[in-house]
Amino acid sequence: MTDGIANDRLEKLQAVRAAGQDPFPARVPRGQPVASVLTDFDARTGQTVTLCGRLGQIRDFGKLRFAHLQDRSGSIQVGFQRERLAAFWPDRKRIEGNDLVSVTGELGTTQKGEPTLWATDVVLASKALRPAPEKWHGLTDTEQRYRMRYVDLFANGAVRDSFVRRSHIVREVRAYFDSLDYLEVETPILQPIFGGAAARPFRTHHNALGMELFLRIAPELYLKRLIVGGMERVYEIGRVFRNEGVSTRHNPEFTMLESYEAWADYRDIMARVEGLFAHLTAKVLAGDGKVTFRERQYDLAPPFQKARYLDLFAQQNPSVDWFDHGAVTRRARELGLETKDKAPHTLANDVFEATVEDTLQGPIFVYDYPVAISPLAKRLAEDPRVTERFELFVAGMELGNAFSELNDPIDQQQRFEAQLLHKDDETPGEVDLDYVTALEFGMPPAGGLGIGIDRLCMLLSGSASIRDVVLFPLLRRLDAAPAADADGATQP
């Protein structure tokens, strides 16, 4: 017998079948949302309605039983009285807490004024073979909550609410870009060359074509091909995959928003980001931009602070020149950073991250990043060592990344080739020549943006861990994992 199934529930299941009833019928009388009868409840007294949902714990008084019925909109008490349910009464114990039911009855109240559906007809909609978690603690074990999210969702209202909020956030992000006449598009997840970010990819294989493929680490290079193609304003909200560690702010697959707008530069995109946050503040946070995240208050209502990358670097690392490899190395050692096998620009950025990022409570735009760590961004006309790029930080966390897109195909090819000089497993093994070719056909000046939707949701819902905004975060499997061979021949 499967672990966790109570034997008596199987007996109940048999009893239902023995009585000639289907414990898993295809259809039952459909009802209305619970919340819809709770509004103006007094005026509805005496109405007959049908409600469908999951039963809570039954409070049994012999000839009278109470239980709450929960659907996604809310919950209401249901009263089962022998005198109103003569036909059903002998079968009543076949329905237990956590079963899914359809109840028809008359709206009324109890002596204490509790809104109650006084049942006149009860239909078992689906038999639950496992009980719900204990009623007032719910499911609290973190691991169980992630592994059995389906239980977490019906047992913990706050969990349900935060995933509803996530859905609303994504909807409003779409609404914002749609309102600006952007086109939502979909680009390949399976890519022969990975690019658009620096990250280790997941590798896979296509059998029929006999081809190695990568799960995308970013949609960037495909979206910009669409800008070349004249689509002018595009965005994509989709999953990207990075074969890296997990932490409270990293999940190996996560959701990225990327948008590209022709004829815009990074200043315009900065305004778009502020517009997006104003929109989200109005639609998701009900007008107040204040959120609590990791026990600190943040005001997400724009405008945001702004600071130049190199100025912040200089503030925290006085008399260290970002471009002076020797000085940077000395500083990195002083900070206890790993300096071996690091490209000069990577090390310099490590120093930035070690000394500056935690100070960026924000929201703050950090802008004008060095070109060496910005291979896809356009250089500043006044200073070719620096690019028209900004990142948005809140709570020391990188939320977004944007720049004036590099559209000079020759510069682009040289930067790709420069990357290969410091090649590591985060660098593609080859230059994406097709992307360079696309640029050769001419890409209008454009501003692009990437925002991590999961981190945005963390912030807007006050969730300290990314796993609280990802429905099914990646976990190890519990049984002995078979050797990860292509054919998976190992028996569990």
Next chain:
RNA sequence: GGGGGCGUAGCUCAGCCGGUAGAGCAGCGGCCUUUUAAGCCGUAGGUCGCAGGUUCGACCCCUGCCGCCCUCACCA
């Protein structure tokens, strides 16, 4: 990968100095027509994460392993 913490009944948790497993809720049987953490009486439920070791005796001490959480590292 390093450090710290955790893992006991379906759920939430106790379990002392090493002496042989406990409670509440859920379940089952019974009483009860206004409860809402219902109540009362009775009952059942355990590979104490896994595997070794020490010991007359291990949930407890030791070693290894597995899983989760936090943290550091890694991660533009």
